[in-house]
Amino acid sequence: MAVMAEGPAVPEEARPKSEAPSRERRSQKGTEPIPADRRRLNFRARLRRDRSLIIMITPVVLLLLVFNYLPMFGTVSAFEYYDPIYGFFHSNFIGFKNFTDLFGDANFWHAFQNTLVLSLVQLVLYFPIPIFLAILLNTVISTKLRSFIQAVVYLPHFFSWVLVITIFNQMLGGAGLLNQFLRRHHMATWNIMSNGGMFKYLITFQAVWKEAGWGIIVFLAALAAIDPALYESAAVDGASRWRRTWHITLPGMRGMIVLMLVLRLGNALNVGFEQMLLQRQAVGPQHAEVLDTFAYYYGIGNGNFGYGAAAGLFKGVISLILIYAANKAAHRLGEDGLYRK
Amino acid sequence: MSTLSSTSNPASAPGRRRTKPGSGAPRKRAKGRPVWEEPPTLIGRFGKSTVLTVVVLAVVVPLYAIILTSVSSEGAITRAGGTLVLVPDGLSLGAYRQIFSNGVVSRAVVVSVVLTAVGTAVSMVLSILAAYALSRARSVGHRFFLGMMIFTMFFGGGLIPGFLVVTSLHGYDQYWALILPSCISVFNILIMRGFYQATAQEMIDAARIDGAGDWRILWSIVLPTTKAVTAVMTLFYAVGYWGSWFNTLLYMPFDNSKWPLSYVLYEYVNLGAKMPGMDTGGATVQHQIAPPFAISMAVVVLTLLPILIVYPFLQKHFTKGMLTGAIKG
Numbered sequence: 140m141a142v143m144a145e146g147p148a149v150p151e152e153a154r155p156k157s158e159a160p161s162r163e164r165r166s167q168k169g170t171e172p173i174p175a176d177r178r179r180l181n182f183r184a185r186l187r188r189d190r191s192l193i194i195m196i197t198p199v200v201l202l203l204l205v206f207n208y209l210p211m212f213g214t215v216s217a218f219e220y221y222d223p224i225y226g227f228f229h230s231n232f233i234g235f236k237n238f239t240d241l242f243g244d245a246n247f248w249h250a251f252q253n254t255l256v257l258s259l260v261q262l263v264l265y266f267p268i269p270i271f272l273a274i275l276l277n278t279v280i281s282t283k284l285r286s287f288i289q290a291v292v293y294l295p296h297f298f299s300w301v302l303v304i305t306i307f308n309q310m311l312g313g314a315g316l317l318n319q320f321l322r323r324h325h326m327a328t329w330n331i332m333s334n335g336g337m338f339k340y341l342i343t344f345q346a347v348w349k350e351a352g353w354g355i356i357v358f359l360a361a362l363a364a365i366d367p368a369l370y371e372s373a374a375v376d377g378a379s380r381w382r383r384t385w386h387i388t389l390p391g392m393r394g395m396i397v398l399m400l401v402l403r404l405g406n407a408l409n410v411g412f413e414q415m416l417l418q419r420q421a422v423g424p425q426h427a428e429v430l431d432t433f434a435y436y437y438g439i440g441n442g443n444f445g446y447g448a449a450a451g452l453f454k455g456v457i458s459l460i461l462i463y464a465a466n467k468a469a470h471r472l473g474e475d476g477l478y479r480k
Numbered sequence: 481m482s483t484l485s486s487t488s489n490p491a492s493a494p495g496r497r498r499t500k501p502g503s504g505a506p507r508k509r510a511k512g513r514p515v516w517e518e519p520p521t522l523i524g525r526f527g528k529s530t531v532l533t534v535v536v537l538a539v540v541v542p543l544y545a546i547i548l549t550s551v552s553s554e555g556a557i558t559r560a561g562g563t564l565v566l567v568p569d570g571l572s573l574g575a576y577r578q579i580f581s582n583g584v585v586s587r588a589v590v591v592s593v594v595l596t597a598v599g600t601a602v603s604m605v606l607s608i609l610a611a612y613a614l615s616r617a618r619s620v621g622h623r624f625f626l627g628m629m630i631f632t633m634f635f636g637g638g639l640i641p642g643f644l645v646v647t648s649l650h651g652y653d654q655y656w657a658l659i660l661p662s663c664i665s666v667f668n669i670l671i672m673r674g675f676y677q678a679t680a681q682e683m684i685d686a687a688r689i690d691g692a693g694d695w696r697i698l699w700s701i702v703l704p705t706t707k708a709v710t711a712v713m714t715l716f717y718a719v720g721y722w723g724s725w726f727n728t729l730l731y732m733p734f735d736n737s738k739w740p741l742s743y744v745l746y747e748y749v750n751l752g753a754k755m756p757g758m759d760t761g762g763a764t765v766q767h768q769i770a771p772p773f774a775i776s777m778a779v780v781v782l783t784l785l786p787i788l789i790v791y792p793f794l795q796k797h798f799t800k801g802m803l804t805g806a807i808k809g
Contacts, residue, residue, distance in 0.1 A: 182620070189619040191694040195609035196625055199664055202606070205649075206642065206661040207632040213641030226648060272535070275528060278520075280513055290795060291536050297715075297787050299723025301746045305780055306542045308750070309564055316545065319563040348538060367514075374516040380524075413726055417750065431639065438640040439730070451638025459635050 217449040230445075237449035247450060249425070250433040257410045257429065260339045262403060265346055269354030270396060274388060276355060277362045289359075292352025300413040303349050307341075308332055332418070335426040342414055357395055365391035397474040405462035408454050430454045543784065550575055550777035557771050564777075575774035584736060584755055585744060585779060592722060592741040599659045599721040604714055611669045612698045615676035629666045643730055653738070657731040658724060665720075668713050675709040676702050715794045722786060745783050749776045 180188070212227075217237055219230040241247050272292070279285045295303065311317050312332040321328050331337055369387050378386065412431040419427040428436075430450060438447015469475065513519070520528070545564040549557065553570035560566070579585040613619070614626055636642075642661065651657035679702050687697050703710065728743040739747070748755045755775070 185620045189616075189621075192613040192616055192619045193621070195694070195698075196613035198606050199610035199669070200625060200628070202660065202664050203629065203632055203666075206645065206664075207636060209645045210637030210641035211635070212637070213645055214637045216641055216644060221644070223644070223647070227644070275531060278528065279532070288532055288536055290792070291539050294787075294791060295539055297719045297791065299719075299725060299742055299783070301725045301742050301750060302723065302780065302783055305745060305749055306546065309546060309777075309780075310542050314563060316564045316566075319561045323561065352535075352539075371514065371516050374518075380518065380520075416726070416729075417746070420751075434639050439643060444640055444644060448638060448640040448644075451640050455635055455638055462634055 214448060214452045214455075216445050217452045219445050221444040221448065223444070233445070237445050238453070240446065241449050241453065246424075246428070247433060250428040250430050250450075253426070254408055254410055254429040257339050257342065258407045261343050261346060261410065262407075264340070264343045265351065266400070266403060268347055268351045270358055270392065272351065273355040273358035273362060273392075274384065277359065277388075289352075289355075292355070294352070295349045296353035298349065300349075300411070300417055303345060304414070304417045307345055307348075311341075333421045335422045338418075338422045338426045342411065342418070345414065346411065354399075357399065358392055361392045361395040362388065394474050397469055397472055401465045401469045401474075404465035404468075405458070407461055408458050543788075546777050546780050546784070550774055550781045552774055554771040554774070557773055562773060572774075575771070575778035578775055579778050579782075582755065584739075584748075585741075585782070587737060588739050588741040588744040589782060591738065595655065595658060595724075595740055596718050596721040599663060599724075600714060600718045602659060603663045603665070603717040603721075604710070606664060607669050607672060607713065607717075608698070608703070608710070610664075611672035612676055612694070612702060614669070615673045615679075615702075616694070617677075629669065633666050646731065651731060653732045653735060655738075658727045658740070659721075662720075662724075662727065665717070668716060672706075672709055672713060675706045679705050711794050715790065718790070719787060723783070741779075741783050745779050749779055 186193070215227055216230065218232060218234060219227075220233050220236075221227075221230045225231075276285060276288060279288070298306075309315050311330075313328070313330040315332075318328040318330060331341055334341070365387065370383055373383050373387060408430055410429050410431075412429075412435075415427050415429050415432050416435065419432055424432075424436075431454070434447040434450040434454070436447075437450065438444050441447075545566055548568060549560075549565045551571050551573060552560075552565045552568075553572035553574070556565050556568075556570040557563075559569060610629075614622065614629075616622070646652075646657050646661055651661075683701050683705075684697055687701055692700065723742050724740065725742040725746055728740060729746075732738050736744075736747070747753050
């Protein structure tokens with residue numbers, strides 16, 4: 140997600156108008172460009188003109204149809220007693236039974252509650268860290284040192300969750316470095332990796348370790364866009380370092396902070412599926428079961444596909460509402476959010 | 481909802497180092513503290529360096545310890561209490577000899593390399609083509625395709641229907657199931673499209689006048705001027721395939737001769753299952769077999785190593801210019 144702001148995402152509205160003529164020139168390859176009102180071209184002529192573009196996009200469209208859109212229609216299995224032998228079309232249609240079962244299932248509500256709690260903890264504890272680190276890093280004067288630190292903190296972003304959990308196990312787990320140190324000094328051991336009560340903080344810490352460094356990229360970009368003259372004139376006017384941070388740096392990052400917050404809220408139900416799945420065994424489902432793992436274990440683990448699909452559909456719909464609500468909130472704040480009004 | 485909003489100006493693209501808005505001249509940071517800025521307090525200076533040191537060490541120390549342990553002798557690991565070794569104390573490459581003479585890990589390395597290479601190639605080719613097609617505004621169906629792609633970012637059928645679709649296409653235990661269902665990242669395509677749109681229109685127009693078609697323009701103009709984003713996206717996709725674990729869990733969890741390395745790491749290091757071939761004839765002759773813990777760490781290092789090797793090499797692309805004077809020159 141963090142990369143979003145990196146690209147020079149030029150909004151379509153702002154594209155130079157020079158593109159329109161270029162379109163027409165295409166149709167008369169090799170001849171003098173003749174300006175013509177492209178709207179006069181009928182659909183077939185445009186199709187002919189753009190045939191290579193259509194060919195270019197076809198594979199991706201086909202893949203999305205098969206692996207993204209087909210599953211959307213596959214959610215019909217949430218209303219079926221799905222049997223792999225009969226498939227989507229011939230399984231028993233049971234209406235909303237999967238959903239009524241789901242809403243009567245204490246485990247499901249527990250997973251839902253876990254999802255919300257974990258998401259909230261991550262929001263409060265994780266979200267400010269990249270902002271803080273970016274401001275801190277921006278004050279490092281030596282360019283070399285700054286790019287070295289950046290290179291190091293970006294690195295864990297490229298590790299898979301399997302790798303991250305393995306590393307955490309070796310550092311903080313029961314047989315890990317920390318506990319070996321405690322044992323050697325005759326102190327009580329503390330196995331954080333399988334401590335259910337600590338789990339929400341543990342996964343937040345893991346998320347910080349893996350992604351916080353990468354998360355600073357967008358904030359550094361926002362900081363780089365602040366006019367340094369502002370700082371200078373503020374300093375000349377006697378504003379202290381803190382006042383400059385408060386009145387220049389933070390307002391300068393406001394748009395980016397709101398955007399990241401919107402993304403986070405829209406993703407509130409995605410709390411790290413692989414991360415949970417990998418540690419569910421160690422801390423127990425009562426702490427690590429979230430909506431995604433619920434759908435996985437009940438759907439694929441138990442072979443109750445319709446039930447799992449119902450849980451997944453529930454999550455998808457709530458997520459859609461959350462994205463919509465978060466963007467509405469961003470628009471209220473006068474920011475763009477994920478999409479424009 | 482038609483387009484992702486532009487969240488930054490082109491100056492913040494990864495390739496452009498911090499530039500002063502407007503002037504385009506690089507901000508002179510290297511020269512030191514500006515005259516108007518007061519020197520930091522002792523506490524501030526100390527606090528800042530402490531935080532940054534801790535942050536760097538939090539990443540470096542675990543990697544260092546794991547790499548060191550994987551090349552440590554049994555004695556060193558025993559003296560360290562059976563956990564990670566922090567101080568070099570007797571080195572041995574036994575763990576690597578052991579895992580490479582063992583079928584599971586060496587096969588997994590081959591599988592992972594091929595999977596990553598093929599997957600990344602497929603993903604990149606398809607993404608580049610789609611991003612280019614979408615970057616040509618006002619082409620036929622442009623809005624429709626864009627909307628169709630963006631919609632998948634907001635809503636999906638969910639895990640189970642996806643799984644059911646792949647299995648009903650007989651994807652179970654097939655390598656294509658590890659690649660095709662997740663080979664397209666709409667997000668990456670949109671980023672690439674942003675860069676392609678920023679390619680100088682003058683060059684494209686000039687090429688069109690010279691008779692170049694879209695394929696030619698993509699190959700000879702757009703791609704050479706957007707090498708940085710190509711490199712970064714290749715890195716993203718490759719890292720994704722290299723670490724891909726969940727798809728294996730979904731589609732081929734039982735056949736260990738087909739597993740990629742990250743799944744081997746999960747099964748034998750995370751879950752602690754016994755690696756086949758590791759106990760044949762060696763369990764009693766302890767000095768001949770590498771310590772199991774070093775073997776585990778060697779598997780971890782194998783999954784780490786390609787990232788550590790490729791990362792600094794590709795990182796320079798973050799700092800390279802997007803359009804290195806193609807117009808002015």
